[in-house]
Amino acid sequence: MSCGETFDDACCTSGTTAGDAAPVTREGMMAPVAYDALLLASFGGPEGQEDVIPFLRNVTRGRGIPDERLEEVATHYRANGGISPINQQNRELKAAVEAELAERGLDLPVYWGNRNWEPYTPDVLETMYADGHRRVLAFSTSAYAGYSSCRQYREDYGMALRDRGLEGKLEVDKVRQYFDHPGFISPFIQGVEEGLEALKGKLADKGVANPRLRILFCTHSIPMSDAEAAGPRLPEGESYEGGNAYTAQHLAVARTVIAGVPGAADVPHELVYQSRSGAPHVPWLEPDVNDRLAEIADETDGVLMVPIGFVSDHMEVTWDLDTEATQTCGELGLESVRVPTPGTHPDFVAGLVDLIQERYRAEDEPTAEGEPTRASVVEMGPWADVCARNCCEKVMRDGTRRPTVAAFDAAIDAPVCQERTA
């Protein structure tokens, strides 16, 4: 399945920032473009105690989150000296991608910009323009469909271009969602293989013979409303596995990881959610990892947590899994091991550069015949380069919509489809 299947409805199509220069097929694939720079886009995090509250205000901007809730989240950062690991991880990822680009003889400078902390994406795009760049290919530290994972990054670029007067001057496109890419999957396959051995070893040390193991694939919970809006709308009568595209992509990834590890299929495995926030009466994806641990405790000796929702070992992983969920396991008498995220695993770094290369052609290179090869090892891939209209749509609290890029409804004045806003 691809985004393309819902593209033909004339109602909401509109140009992308790519304009005429880069043809977009009906399937949402873009012909290769002579990009002149790359943007590593991420979430951002605080780098000291004094940054914590300003950072959290940025994250929750416009949502009226009460201060008590901010203070609650702040404790996760405070316990770590007010420092999120995410920025350092992105510096390392940027360096690793630069090295891989150089290795392949690709002369594309990499810039780094965040949504919620310095260096801020709008400042970075302005710098890129000032440095003479005109065509930017962005890739984010997020692999899946969804508002927080995909569309909000596109809005970050769209709003930055509008607010800094760069619309029509700087072109920003985005690498496709890469949940299905072998470079993203392979570190998890390796991690599950090693993690199962480590877990068995820990249990053997405790004298547990024939341990009852369990694999929990973990991802960020999101509000049900975001989940239902994720991905392109399917034709009448069709539905995504698990009810929405976000869940369906994760279930497909989990299956591919299990299939890649000898013996893993014999271990019960399932998808659970973590890091829920927001008001208690608003439904989010469930079950929560901690609730599920309590339910399975009686029939389980050891749990392998596989954070397939995340790209690096940032706070959502080190706090919510390594601190909270691990503590839950301890209280329930369960042994546990957490698998590493891709981080700067060589396969992941090479995969990101593959994803860049499938979109890039040098200025003097002739246009290749046909579509470039797009590696994919998961049922739902490869995802489109250009998102369907209203893909992961979110109308802001004040009723406005935000400009975006790399989408069929990129223009701010594109009509909103009734089905999505009703």
Ligand SMILES: CC1=C(CCC(=O)O)c2cc3nc(cc4[nH]c(cc5[nH]c(cc1n2)c(C)c5CCC(=O)O)c(CCC(=O)O)c4C)C(CCC(=O)O)=C3C
């Ligand atoms: C899907 C998803 C990802 C994965 C995709 C991606 O990576 O983009 C992600 C990543 C991250 N989320 C992060 C941190 C936070 N997320 C929050 C709040 C929220 N996340 C949401 C979803 C996601 N979040 C949602 C629906 C909310 C509530 C509404 C909202 O605010 O949109 C809040 C607010 C406080 C709270 O309410 O808990 C914080 C502090 C960090 C930084 C970690 C660090 O510092 O190391 C990272 C990488």
Ligand SMILES: [Fe+2]
């Ligand atoms: Fe988050």
